[in-house]
Amino acid sequence: MNKVYSLLGLAVRSRNLVSGSFATEKAVKSGKAVMVIVSEDASKNTEKMFRNMCNFYHVPLFRFGRKEELGHAMGKDMRTSLALTDEGFARTIRKHLEAIEQEDGGSEHGKNEST
DSSP: OOHHHHHHHHHHHTTOEEESHHHHHHHHHHTOOSEEEEOTTSOHHHHHHHHHHHHHHTOOEEEOSOHHHHHHHTTSSOOSEEEEOOHHHHHHHHHHHHHHHHHTTSOSTTEEOOO
């Protein structure tokens, strides 16, 4: 299992992660979100909404995993978006996502969408 999924599971259990479109949007707009992850198979509209919101609120956005994989890592059904609310978890997960991006040569897997 990928280290990122394990870290997401730990973040859920320590209540440092919110998931789902509504909760993610609320966390970003309230300033609680430190990093947002949107699934690679999210709709273009969902991706655009979160990209614009994260750019406006200066929150890093990554595209990673599929809906089913993200949901499974959190012990829930499919999840298209999630927000990390803890700086430590966000920093560690970001490091792993950037390493994945380097390995894949900049492919969509773990792609950083922030400016």
